[in-house]
Amino acid sequence: MKLLLATTLLARLALAQYVSPPADTSVTVNGKKISIAYHSPQMHGRKIFGGLVPFGEVWRAGANEATALHTDADLQIKSLHVPKGDYTIFILPTANSWQLIINKQTGQWGLEYHQSMDLGRVPMDLSPSPRLIDVWKMTLSSTGGNKGLLRTEWEKTIASIPFTVQ
Secondary structure (H helix, E strand, O other), X not given: OHHHHHHHHHHHHHHHOOXXXXXXXEEEEOOEEEEEEEEOOEOOOOOOXXXXXXXXXXXXXXXXXXXXXXXXXXXEEXXXXXXXXXXXXXXXXXXXXXEEEEEOOOOOEOOOOOHHHEEEEEEOEEEEXXXXXXXXXXXXXXXXXXXXXXEEEEEEEEEEEEEEEX
């Protein structure tokens, strides 16, 4: 009995070190709210991009449940028109470029992805981080007027994409 309890406790402690807590970011631009809800994994000494997150495979942009986007206004994200509403965000990373994927399916577990439900894909702007970033972070910010920016950071990579509230 004691061995079973000790094993259970050790298993829970091992799993607890990989907990990805819920996180969110939101911004009001031109009087309209845009928000993202996601789970924030940590590096834990692992290689992330090209390792835990393989290059060339669609990724859930976080952990656990799919990353949820809500917008109270129509958005223009580079060449992609996103009508107001609810969506799921995925990312397709490669060694030299990333694509932001806006998907019309919502409420699913993060590993469930159907390309047929894509609203569209747009390239993200990549830059190296000057420091190692241990925790996945997404940030929405206003850049003035009716414009904003989605920025993601993890490991050695910063990816961003501007958007316009219409």
